[in-house]
Amino acid sequence: MKPSVVVANLYVKLICVYREKTTMFFTLAFPIILILLFGSIFMSQDNVNFHLCVQDLDQSKSSRDSVAALGESGKFKLTAVDPTVDAVQYLRETKATLVLVIPKGFERSLLRRKFFREYGETATLTYVYDPSSSSVPTKMAILSGVIAGANQEISGIPPFIKTVQKSILTKQYRFIEYFIPGIIAMSVMTLSLFGTANMNTELRQKGIIRKLSTTPITRTEWILSDVLYFFTIALVTTTIMLVVSWAVFRANLHLNLWLPAFVMLDVFAFVGIGMTLTRFVKESQSAAAAANAISFPMMFLSGSFFPVELMPGFLQTLAKTLPLYYVNEGLRAAMIFQDNAAAGHAAAIIGIFAAIVFVLGIIATKWEEGQ
């Protein structure tokens, strides 16, 4: 292998992308859009504020105080529902998803329980809800927590089991900071996989590969130059993502040598997959479709957007077979937990995978035509 040939290829590819302003713009803009979009979504999750409709049928001081306490919890934005309307009908006619109904006699039961120790007295709150709404279970879970606290307070006895939060991290991290390593891993994968498949099928369609096949360049030199090209672009886009996430969201992550190492392994793995794909697809449109078929499941199953723990058991098993999962895990271990052992373990797994697909890519790459 001749380094001068690899450098010559790298130079030409970089010059081409630099001069193609539209490609350049979208290559750099895509990660910024991702960070801004998902960052905004997940930042607001830190201060989540659900819409809750409350129908107070009791209209007493106690019921009004309870409603006010719900509002003060900071979790809900409350809307009062007229006590004379039917809650079910109200839900059907409005875009609301959950109505909390406080029954008539709430205050009376509360006072009898509190002051006359009549423990048989209870008040039943009703959740009238739309089961098709995905936010309802979360709202009900929060409400149940609030109600459990209220019951505890009414009982007048201090709780036996208490909890205290103790993070293994010295610093308090927000969701956005957990999210950024996943976005870096995903965007490097997209760049490398789509870029390799598109670029090489286009060069083959144009006949440039045919011309290159009449020169002494080897498949290894060609693929290695692809890896270096996408690594260069990936470093630039990763830097931009980190700068934007710090500037806009004040995201604060640990930067160390693991970051370029995982970016390089990510590039190696997905350039190898891209080169293997190129062997089997003839046109750039087919290449994009094939790359989509690989990247989409990977994107959603490997924990870039959603924690793998939220998935059903078999999907969790599947996630652990995906290379992007280990890039995500490794980057989080390095950039958040500063856990070198975990980062090294993930790097070893993705490194073995990258080496295998890189060799497969070399084998699959075909200079000669018409076998």
Place this chain on the structure above:
Amino acid sequence: MSAKPDYAIEVEKLTKRYGDLTAVDEISFTVKKGEVFALLGPNGAGKSTTVEIIDTIRTLTSGKVSLLGMDVTKQKLDIVARIGVLPQDFSSFDRITVKETLQYYSRLFSGPHADIDGLMELVNLTDRSQVEYKNLSGGLKQRLGIALALVNNPEVVFLDEPTTGLDPRARREVWQVLEGLKSQGKTVLLTTHYMEEAELLADTVAIISRGRIIAMDSPGELIRQNANYEILTLQSADSKAFEVVRGMGFEPLPDQRRDCRIRVEHAPDLLRILSSVKDAGAHYLGLDVRKPNLEEVFLKLTGEALHDGPVAAKGQP
């Protein structure tokens, strides 16, 4: 097959099949060092497949091909360092300039630095050295392609249809470059479906049709052996002229225009045809009598027109 030192290329019973289709069917030929050899034939005849097997772009199905004494199926890397190729439908990276493209390909060969300025001068691209590939005209792109084929100072140059799709002026510009290569003593294997190109540039022409070589010699010898007659052309002739000619037992040759072209083997027949046409009151705009060219030889040998594939007994206006 042992390569003789005076042969640059030796092809023996070369066959290429794609499934049931036989694109090249047991062809054999040799190209001497310093010779310009043209494979002449219509689209789909098997010219490009043959060249692409010799210059290592394609693999062969059977047969033997030796290039500069090396087996093309086994010594690709040694071979590509010593040849230059202009593939069919040549293309390059859109956003790099003429000079950058030449520098790039020069680096791929990793040999002594090529004389980039000299190459640009050879193909008359010096004043376009800073123009990006995508902004070049078709003729300029082909000239750049030829320069790229020379960037490693090759011993054998393969030019696959170097002037296809070019306008007549651009074609002549490319011919000038190819004549320059010929004068430098390069071995050139050229494919073309332009007779004029083969006649002008080639020392040896192999006529290829449906994957087989049906004639091979120098252009002059091919004409002498296969076309011992004159071509009489009645330009823009009316239908009566065609009737008269046919009535005399001559079959006009296929023609794209309204010209009535007749093979005449005996000189007295020329006068006889002209007299009969005149006596019948048939009209034509002008007449021409000349020796046949390679196109007529090709037509005679294959019954195919070079540009438009097989033709039936055409020629009637």
